Structure formats: structure tokens, C-alpha cells
Amino acid sequence: MTRSGWSSADVAASGRRPRLARLCRRSGLLPLAGRLRGLFREDVRILAYHRVLDSADPEGFSFDVDLISASADAFREQMKLAKRRFQPMRFDELADCLDRGRRPPPRALLVSFDDGYDDNHRIAFPILSELGLSAMFFVCTDHIGSGMPYAYDWLVHMLCSTGVERLEVPELGLHMPLPQDLAGRRAIARTALDRIKTLDAVAQEALIARLEREWQLPRTQGHPLCRPMSWADLREMQRGGMEIGSHGIGHRMLAKLPPAEMRREVAGSREALERELGERVDVISYPVGGPDAYDEDVMRATRQAGYRLACSYRAGTDAATSATRYDMRRLPIERQMDASWFEAMMALPEAFSYRSRYRNR
Template sequence: MLGWHNIDPTPFYPAAPGAGRRGFERQLAAIDRLGTVVPLSDAVDTLAAGGSLPPRAVALTFDDGYADWLDAAVPALDRRGLHGTFFLVSDILSERIGAWWEELADAFDRCTATSLEWAGRTHDLTTPVARRAAQDALKDELKLVDRATRVEAVSRIAGRLAPPAPERPPMFLDWAGARALAATGHGIGSHTVTHPILAREDAATQRHELAASRTALEEGLGQTVDLLAYPNGNAGDYDQQTMELARAAGYRAAVTTRPGLVGPQEPPFAMHRVVLTPLTDVAELFGKVARKGTGMARRVVRTLTPTG
């Protein structure tokens, strides 16, 4: 299983103008040539029934609700007849919240401060390299706290780094965009209500994030939503309680960002996924699986990469 976030560059995912779209087209051409794209929902059903997927089967997924899905990702998929599954954050659609990782990156992009005192440390901000190191360090630290603490911290950090951000075109879909996305026939899944790192929250909060997002998406889009992507999705970002709560909320399966192949032996609520950017090449993509995966993964890499 493969996963993307954005296609066009953003503060958090910088790239040269146009590079994302060109790179994504190259990726899809290679995936179309080397693999067999299957809808994630169909793959989940097949594996649950003990069936076999086609040779070199791959499901394509997208997280967070970036606006460029509608004019970049979906058209590129449709030109090749490929299916994607798109995981949405219901409160981002409602414009109740922003994306904290993009807000943090944007503040660093517009930074006018030369240093930042935070949590007992002084971060040098005098060069682009120093600012990037500070941003990465703070991002990693903020992933270790609950959502309320994280949102407050991002607001305070941004206020110390730069003046208020100017008005810009929306970076994420709203409900009208989500309905347009659903109308394309691609799959829709939940990415929670507010994109918390679930294992950092108590059981009641996790239960609400999982159940309320599914309800909002089903009511807002008029279709069943029973696939989940854990926010962040690494080991430690979800746990056994999270998986049990996801099952209780009515999901059939959940995907992580832990690299590896998915097979009949994989727990349906901890499905592996290789996450990439539009600039990742095929050799690197499957190399990730080889470095993290099993002997079967290494055989897949040897089969695919010589012609990729």
C-alpha cells in the first residue's frame, strides 16, 4: 500500500513549482506499468475472506484533505483508470481547525526572529539550515503531547516567529470539495475529527475522534465510510486500545504509516503503508519496503526496480 499527502508544494512539503505534478505523473506511470492497482476497500474484503490479491497488487491512498487532490491527484489517477482512497479530517472540512504542521512550517517560512526560546532551549534561526533544524525538532517534540497542548504551543511559537499570516488560497478541501471528491467515485475514509495523535489522548477522546468523524463524513457525503487512517500513524501513535476503539466505532480496517507489505497475516487494524512524496522515485519507493520489510518485500523490489 502506498500513501501520499499533497501533490503541489506547501510550507511543510516544499518543492519547486510544478515538480509535484510532474513527479506524481511519473510515479503513476511506473506504478501502472509495474503493479496492479486495486481499490483499498476491495483489497480489505479479499484479505478478510482469505482470498488472494493479483500479482504485485497495490492500493493508493491519500491523507489529510489537501485541496490539490481535486485538480491534480484525481485527474492524474483518472487518466490512467487508477483508483485512490482519500482520508479526510472532518473538522478541517468544516474549517473549524487548521493543519498544525502546515501552520508551524508557514511560520518558519516567514520567520523574522533570529532565535527562539522554547522549553528551556534556545533555537538558532539565523540561517535556513538552522531554521529547518529548529522546525524539525519542534515538530517531533509536539507530536509527543496531546492535541490541546500542541495547538496552543503552535500558536505561541508562530507568534514569536513571524507576524500574522496573510490571506491565502485554501490549502485544504471544504465540504463542497469533499462532496466533489466523493462524486468522482474514488474511495473515502476517515482521518479523525481533528487529526490528534490518538495514543496521546484518553479513551473518551479517542472514541469521539473515531466515531464522530465517521458519522460526519457519512452524513456529509451520503455514503458509507468504514476505513480509517491513523493520524501520523507510526508505532506509538496508535495502540491496542486505539485499534479496539476503531473496531467498536464500525471501521473494517485501519492503515498506518509503518512501511511494509500487506498480506493475509496482517492485522486489519494495523495495515502497513509506504508513505512517499511526489518526488520519490520508484527505486526509492520499493527500496523503503526492502529495507523495512520481509524476504517477500525484497523479492518484490528485485522484480520491480530493474525496469522502474
């Protein structure tokens, strides 16, 4: 297929907030503004990444481009700034603070990754090691070592590469000719992702399986640009000071599952990780993580399964209290964030954190 319509302009930071961020950074006042904010807010910043690739703008990329959080170079710069201005800590240290009723240190910062793409091991892990930082990697146990792309990613890939001329997906209300250009197909894929996440988890899986069959694009064929990490990768990262957490068994929206299935995802993923990695697993991040992906029942099951902390994908800093420990907010990092935007977001998250209808995977 053609690649027309796909240019670096797609990742340029445009809009009011990035412009304001550039102005703030040029003024030199961001460090001071951040310190002033710290006098009034005792909160914790948990950064949420998905993928770090050599380029934030890979040519002809047919997977979910919105899950590229940063290029390798941008990630290194972000981590340097985080280390310079904030107090990096691990999730087990944060859980210890909460257990003992102590406040985390001022300007506490944690780094997390969702899903478990192999670029986390290939690209992010060496950068974190080089800088002496730790991060938490939330992984789906059924995906580890399977070589299979994730279901939502595969849906995007199918929409970007299928040879069919017309899209007929009544489950998602999509009836239209498929454009030939990648940008046009990406726009349709975003709509499809938004809509599929409103279905229950079983219906989501059935729909993706149907398209795999009808378009003869089985997910089992795998793809070099969308692979999960292996158990060996995770063990190496664990030995290198990284933390491993659960992201469920099969990346299913927990609040959209029957209760027994939901509890199996929560407890079973923890058991599998502890069995394979030989260490306690104390933290989970709810798959998709938006308001419709977890609820009181999910949080109760998480506590009962023995987790000490749980992260959502709702944007914001976390108060780090016993009331929020199973509902911790994070700051999503997106490839559109240039250095100014990142710096402004770190100093003043209320004004500059990334929000979008789409970003709640």
C-alpha cells in the same frame, strides 16, 4: 527572508539506496526480481502520499516541504508504472476479500493520501482519472472547507517566517538565535516537529496557539499554499470513483488523547463523513501513524466504531490478513524518490522502502 541555501540539490536522490536503485534499474533485472519475490510473498502494497504539487521543489516554500510526496510529472509516471506492473484495487475490494477469507489478487496495489490538502483535488485527482485509477483520500473532518492550514504545517510556517530573532520554546528545549536562511529554519522546524510529537495532544495544541499569539501569526489567516479540500471537492472526487476515508477530526495523535476524546475522534469523524458524503466510510488512517500514535485501545475503538480497515504510517507492505486489518502498513512516497528509486521500491520494498526518523506524520 532570504532563500539562500535552498536549491534543487535538496531533492536530489543521494545516498546508498538511490545509487543502488539506479544500478538495479539499469541492469534491467527489477521486473524479474519483483516477480521472483512475488513467488514467496503474498502481500499488498499500499502507497502513502501527502501532497502532489506542480514542483517538488517550490521556491521559498514555507510549509512542511517533507510532506511533498512528488511533483505532478513524477506522480503521473509513478501511477503509470503502478498500473503497468501491478494490480490496482480499491480499499472496499480489499475489505471484501478479508471479510470473505479470500486472498487479494497477486501484486495487489492500493493508493492513499493523508491529510486532505487541496492539491489532492487539483492535481492528483485529474491524473488518477486520466489513468483510470482510484485512490483513497484520508481527511480530517474539522479541517475540510475551513481554509485553515494544518497545525504542524503552521508550526513550520511560523518558524520559517517569524520576524523574531531568538527562539525561546522551553516546551521543546529550543533556545537559540533563529537563522535568516530558509534551509537553516527548515532544519530547526524538523527538530521542532519531532519534539512536539512527543507531547500529549493538548500540550501540542497549546504550544502552537501560544506561538501564534506571541508571533502574531494566527492560523485563521490561512495561506494559499496550504489549504484543505472542501466538501464539494470530496463529493466530486467520490463521484469520480475515488474513496474517502477518515484521518480523525482534528489530526490529533490518538494514543496521546484521553480515552473518551480518542473514541470521539475515531467515531465522530466517521459519522461526519457519512453524513456529508452519503456513503459508508470504512477505512481510517491514524494521524501521524507511527508506533506512538496508535495502540491496542485505538485499534479496538476503530473496530468498535465500525471501520473495516485501518492504516498506520509504518513503512512496509501489508500481509492483508484479519490480524493486520487494523494495523496496515504502507509505503511512504517521498519527493526525493526519483524514477529508479520508485521502481526499485515497488519491486523490492524490503530493500528500498523509505525510512526515516522524521517520516511518520
